[in-house]
Amino acid sequence: MMGSMSHVITLHGLPPSNRNCHAFSHSNPRFMTMAVPTRVAGVFPKVKSQSSNSKSTAAIDFNDPDWKTKFNDEFEERFRLPHVTDIFPDAASMPSTFCHNVRTPRTSDFPGNYPLDEDWHGYISENDRVLLKTIYYSSPTSAGAECIDPGCNWVEQWVHRAGPRGKIYFKPEEVKAAIVTCGGLCPGLNDVIRQIVITLEIYGVTKIVGIPFGYRGFSDQELTEVPLSRRVVQNIHLSGGSLLGVSRGGPGVSEIVDSLEEKGINMLFVLGGNGTHAGANAIHNECRKRRLKVSIIGVPKTIDNDILLMDKTFGFDTAVEEAQRAINSAYIEAHSAYHGIGIVKLMGRDSGFIAMHASLASGQIDICLIPEVPFNLHGPRGVLSYLKFLIETKGSAVVCVAEGAGQNLLQKTNTTDASGNTAFRDIGVYIQQETKKYFKEIGVLADVKYIDPTYMIRACRANASDGIFCTVLGQNAVHGAFAGYSGITVGACNTHYAYFPIPEVISHPKLVDSNSRMWHRCLTATGQPDFI
Numbered sequence: 001m002m003g004s005m006s007h008v009i010t011l012h013g014l015p016p017s018n019r020n021c022h023a024f025s026h027s028n029p030r031f032m033t034m035a036v037p038t039r040v041a042g043v044f045p046k047v048k049s050q051s052s053n054s055k056s057t058a059a060i061d062f063n064d065p066d067w068k069t070k071f072n073d074e075f076e077e078r079f080r081l082p083h084v085t086d087i088f089p090d091a092a093s094m095p096s097t098f099c100h101n102v103r104t105p106r107t108s109d110f111p112g113n114y115p116l117d118e119d120w121h122g123y124i125s126e127n128d129r130v131l132l133k134t135i136y137y138s139s140p141t142s143a144g145a146e147c148i149d150p151g152c153n154w155v156e157q158w159v160h161r162a163g164p165r166g167k168i169y170f171k172p173e174e175v176k177a178a179i180v181t182c183g184g185l186c187p188g189l190n191d192v193i194r195q196i197v198i199t200l201e202i203y204g205v206t207k208i209v210g211i212p213f214g215y216r217g218f219s220d221q222e223l224t225e226v227p228l229s230r231r232v233v234q235n236i237h238l239s240g241g242s243l244l245g246v247s248r249g250g251p252g253v254s255e256i257v258d259s260l261e262e263k264g265i266n267m268l269f270v271l272g273g274n275g276t277h278a279g280a281n282a283i284h285n286e287c288r289k290r291r292l293k294v295s296i297i298g299v300p301k302t303i304d305n306d307i308l309l310m311d312k313t314f315g316f317d318t319a320v321e322e323a324q325r326a327i328n329s330a331y332i333e334a335h336s337a338y339h340g341i342g343i344v345k346l347m348g349r350d351s352g353f354i355a356m357h358a359s360l361a362s363g364q365i366d367i368c369l370i371p372e373v374p375f376n377l378h379g380p381r382g383v384l385s386y387l388k389f390l391i392e393t394k395g396s397a398v399v400c401v402a403e404g405a406g407q408n409l410l411q412k413t414n415t416t417d418a419s420g421n422t423a424f425r426d427i428g429v430y431i432q433q434e435t436k437k438y439f440k441e442i443g444v445l446a447d448v449k450y451i452d453p454t455y456m457i458r459a460c461r462a463n464a465s466d467g468i469f470c471t472v473l474g475q476n477a478v479h480g481a482f483a484g485y486s487g488i489t490v491g492a493c494n495t496h497y498a499y500f501p502i503p504e505v506i507s508h509p510k511l512v513d514s515n516s517r518m519w520h521r522c523l524t525a526t527g528q529p530d531f532i
């Protein structure tokens with residue numbers, strides 16, 4: 001079967017002349033697919049305007065000398081955090097009841113300007129900001145460039161820093177706080193619940209409840225709220241899942257807000273993905289319409305890591321780590337079999353972050369398939385013919401496929417889950433079946449093993465780094481509520497923590513950029529060609 005592969009085989013079985021920078025193929029002459037945009041004389045390449053940002057810059061007149069100022073003003077307005085004083089201008093504030101473990105600042109903390117002890121508080125100023133974009137791209141052709149204007153000028157984009165404020169807009173004794181966890185499971189849910197409860201108690205809140213089974217818990221009369229305290233949540237982070245349970249679907253916004261009023265809840269912490277956040281924002285708007293002094297705060301939860309503007313979502317790291325076990329098993333199975341092919345399917349409805357990172361981390365994947373990058377299974381450029389090449393040259397192969405990848409190759413289900421998410425057919429099973437069929441047809445032995453660890457990677461307990469991350473997010477969520485904000489969510493932004501208005505982070509799912517350095521690194525690690 002080596003006949004068709006007459007060229008010199010090198011690393012990854014690819015001839016040197018065909019190893020393009022990042023994208024290469026296994027059969028001449030179709031290796032030369034270069035993903036980096038090139039500047040053609042007189043033609044400006046498509047400006048990728050803030051791929052992770054939600055608003056288009058199409059409306060900006062870059063000939064206007066003031067365009068930057070106008071952009072900044074609009075940006076400031078977009079990222080302004082809705083505040084209780086928007087509807088209650090006279091809402092009273094009071095000094096924060098949140099105290100850091102009191103410490104006396106060291107002189108070295110304030111060189112040349114040692115403040116009086118009482119001046120040191122450790123609070124976040126309302127005017128503190130975090131820089132959203134930290135790279136200065138010299139031109140749109142720089143890898144991963146996110147440019148606002150054709151000249152790729154530097155434009156500062158500041159978002160609000162998260163953390164405890166010196167002034168709070170809720171009296172702790174008047175707070176009834178509720179926590180709800182929606183959507184699919186995610187490692188770290190219990191860590192966030194735990195930290196929210198602990199931080200609320202530090203502020204002095206005594207009425208804390210959990211809403212069982214997601215938004216459903218607001219409408220189902222058989223589900224009653226769960227009293228929460230430090231004692232109840234003390235050890236919940238030691239196991240995966242959610243103490244409160246999760247669900248998809250559930251009641252409408254109006255019913256949820258009726259329930260909030262009925263239960264007397266004035267702080268709601270909503271842990272969920274993009275669907276949950278859409279719900280949280282709708283709840284926030286409905287509360288405003290009804291002129292309720294309620295704070296609705298989101299904490300982004302999804303192993304898929306598909307929430308815009310933030311470094312990552314909690315649970316993602318753990319999921320990637322857990323996926324290693326499945327990939328390693330697939331590798332060992334494939335490697336130990338005669339002509340073994342291992343196929344691992346990982347979650348990722350819209351985005352391939354888990355598959356990409358798990359492939360990179362393992363170093364055992366030959367082919368990584370994600371929703372953002374189209375591929376053919378059949379045909380001379382397809383995955384199957386490359387698998388044949390791998391079997392002939394390496395003797396085994398391992399494929400990692402994200403759940404949402406290659407859905408165009410499958411018949412649509414035309415069904416949705418209870419939340420309205422499109423139900424997908426199983427791409428992993430399809431690839432397994434087609435691989436078996438293909439090798440049978442070409443008369444080559446292939447031992448195909450399929451591993452679907454999807455639920456195993458999200459039902460586990462958060463790892464240490466996610467545990468810390470959840471702690472910070474949980475604390476900041478409570479600080480945001482006491483600061484009087486509502487309709488916001490909290491996330492890591494260039495390793496700092498920031499609050500974002502919810503609509504800015506859910507206008508569309510965050511996707512893997514096929515021009516990004518990370519995807520190119522993944523291609524370099526797998527050695528795979530384009531499959532188009």
Ligand SMILES: Nc1ncnc2c1ncn2[C@@H]1O[C@H](COP(=O)(O)OP(=O)(O)O)[C@@H](O)[C@H]1O
Binds near residue numbers: 182272279301419420
């Ligand atoms: N556009 C929306 N508006 C209001 N609620 C929504 C919306 N989309 C989803 N939801 C609700 O949010 C919850 C979780 O949504 P789902 O998409 O299942 O998970 P995730 O939040 O992880 O994306 C469900 O109870 C669902 O009914």
Ligand SMILES: O=P(O)(O)OC[C@H]1O[C@](O)(COP(=O)(O)O)[C@@H](O)[C@@H]1O
Binds near residue numbers: 273301304
């Ligand atoms: O089988 P379920 O519970 O619907 O979960 C599957 C979904 O979980 C996810 O990993 C995460 O989805 P959510 O963020 O919406 O919870 C999706 O990629 C996947 O489609």
Ligand SMILES: [Mg+2]
Binds near residue numbers: 183273274275
């Ligand atoms: Mg979702």
